Amino acid sequence: MRRPVHHGGQGTSLTALHAGVPQLVLSQFDDQFDNADAVVKAGAGVRLLQEEITPSAVARTCADLLADPTFGESAVSIAAEIADQPSPAVTVSDLEALAR
16 A cells, blocks of 8 residues: 655645545645644544654654554545545536526
């Protein structure tokens, strides 16, 4: 299983969740902190704050992600929730029907 390490942008965070992959988020600014908080709250990964980011901390945290299966289980569960959501095409069709 892949374990992405990323900056916490919306696209990267949601793509990893969609793929059911645990994450190490290294937020730098703006909404990346909120996205990291959401990943952590969901149990699908961990984050390091800027002042915590060192090569050894990243290596140790990655090892923790690999050793603890609960992160992967949570990520897979979220991926299933995402898969159960209606597609944009279905949503538009439903909205059109409601508007009539």
